Amino acid sequence: MTRGLINLILTAIVTTLAISCASTRLNNSKALVIQEQGSFAIGGTVVKSPGNFDPINHGAFNPANQASEGQTLHGDHAYVFYQVPKNPRKLPLVFWHGYGQSAKTWETTADGREGFQNIFLRRQFPVYLMDQPRRGRSGRATKSITINAAPDEQLWFSIFRMGIGTEFYPGVQFSKDPEALNQFYRHMVPNTAPYDLEVNTDAVSALFNKIGNGILVTHSHSGGQGWEAAIKNQNIRAIVAYEPGSGFVFPQGEVPDSVKYVGGILRATGVSMNDFLKLTKIPIVIYYGDYIPDTPSIYPGEEQWRAALTMAKLWRDKVNQYGGDVTLIRLPDIGLKGNTHFPMSDLNNVEVANLMSEFLKEKHLDN
């Protein structure tokens, strides 16, 4: 056997086996390889009616027997669905939706593309998708409510900065296929009990007690709740906040004036300096999309975000003044045009995700 022949055989064998392995890898890189997935309830409370339950006289299903003596109600928890990819990065991403939404925010987009759930699974992050207490699959609550089926979607169309009234903004990063708007509206879910900041942040804190260190990703109404959750639980090692709308917390005595805008007023919240300083210990990035006016607009939907952005800048400056690490990015300022209030599901959401990946890399949060 000549050395040339030996080399040829070796090359052939190595190539064959390498192709075999590579094709496995190739398929896997397309498929999602999930090491573990599941769901659970976290947090919440239990209320109990006095007395002892009578399974004979109160054991039939009818309204009179609900709330009969000696019964419990477990409510106010969060529902969480999680997926851990093979060879995961260390810090999981916890996704928290905004007002009127559920974890659907992070799943398939309204026009059928992959959302942040799949995008970040493919980037090897464990993902935790939460329905906050009293919303969606966390619907069981300790308080009652009346849900009014009120047509209100054009209101949200404007507030979600898809456009004005029923007309899309020019250049908006949202599909013009009518089915996309149909799906988008059907993402909404009602509150099944009154909103309660403490209930929500308690559940999120309980989640981080369960899973340990992680990164919180908030959207809109969960932005302000996210600051409060990070004050409650130091396992929140970083926050990525998309379009926080309210609930900015400042040290007592340093709370800025409210921001008045057409249609409302945005107030900041005072917390103890001790609590405020907790927010200076973690990297935070805030992203806002497009169509937020710099000067007062006649449209309340836009105005709400001018106020939020104004307050967010004050907040960034205050946290950084005390040694914090807050970055605020207006997507159009760095070349991403046309984003709505939902950058994570807009047509350019992979670019939006890339920015988040860069932030996590820069802050060494993606090991």
Add this chain to the structure above:
Amino acid sequence: MTRGLINLILTAIVTTLAISCASTRLNNSKALVIQEQGSFAIGGTVVKSPGNFDPINHGAFNPANQASEGQTLHGDHAYVFYQVPKNPRKLPLVFWHGYGQSAKTWETTADGREGFQNIFLRRQFPVYLMDQPRRGRSGRATKSITINAAPDEQLWFSIFRMGIGTEFYPGVQFSKDPEALNQFYRHMVPNTAPYDLEVNTDAVSALFNKIGNGILVTHSHSGGQGWEAAIKNQNIRAIVAYEPGSGFVFPQGEVPDSVKYVGGILRATGVSMNDFLKLTKIPIVIYYGDYIPDTPSIYPGEEQWRAALTMAKLWRDKVNQYGGDVTLIRLPDIGLKGNTHFPMSDLNNVEVANLMSEFLKEKHLDN
């Protein structure tokens, strides 16, 4: 270079690469390899308030502007989360939860084991998990409701046949870890609008129009709805019904007497012969768990299931009389003891799943 040395090198290379490939396969057989996953809304309607929306005067978020002129409400759809494994079988499984529940029924069990979602993904079935209209993530609805936060869990403890009142049945297939019961109670979610059979079956029919042929897996309250859905849509190629509780449909003129039981009365439903005969065209299996008495009990929770089982037998016989293929199995009769109203999540749920797999194989539904 000697031939011995060459062989040694070749063997080392081949062994190394083979181990490398094998370990990839080994991990994959444990991991879930998901070719595609996502979520969408299906079915539903749109209502619209008259007039034209005014984004200037009605564009601010406050109650007065909800239901202002010219607005829409998209509601009454179902929310569906689906996962397609690599190398999938042809017919997907569509999982439909029962009363007071969401798709959580099929996910992680209350004591943290894998539910039917993962079990049947591992068996290569595409799985579709639905929140029925007006429940969970399908919460947006065209009708209003008041949700009363009434403690009622001991009522359900009995109706779900975990035990009597607060005491577990002896030998029940449910974990005695208190956290399991805590999780179990937190699976419940309220109706976000009144129950409507037509709304629900329309959404399920729309789902089968979208996905084509598939197998419907129902539980409890969706049992009766499942028969109606199969009448509406012939893409439902088979039904696996766990503990159907009501809504049994018979040909008009052949509707059996209602079944009276302690605490209530169970009525059957009449449908046209043409519709009824559609149910004779597909294989159907019905499973009931343990603790269903053969004779009247003093406990309404048990009684409800004695009535359901009685009616289910009449229904099986009627469908089969007209050439149908309905099998009814009481799990304890074939050696599975201790099952509650939730066999799919009981401690022996792998055995319960095995029975379903055998049924699907026997009926050539698992190609």
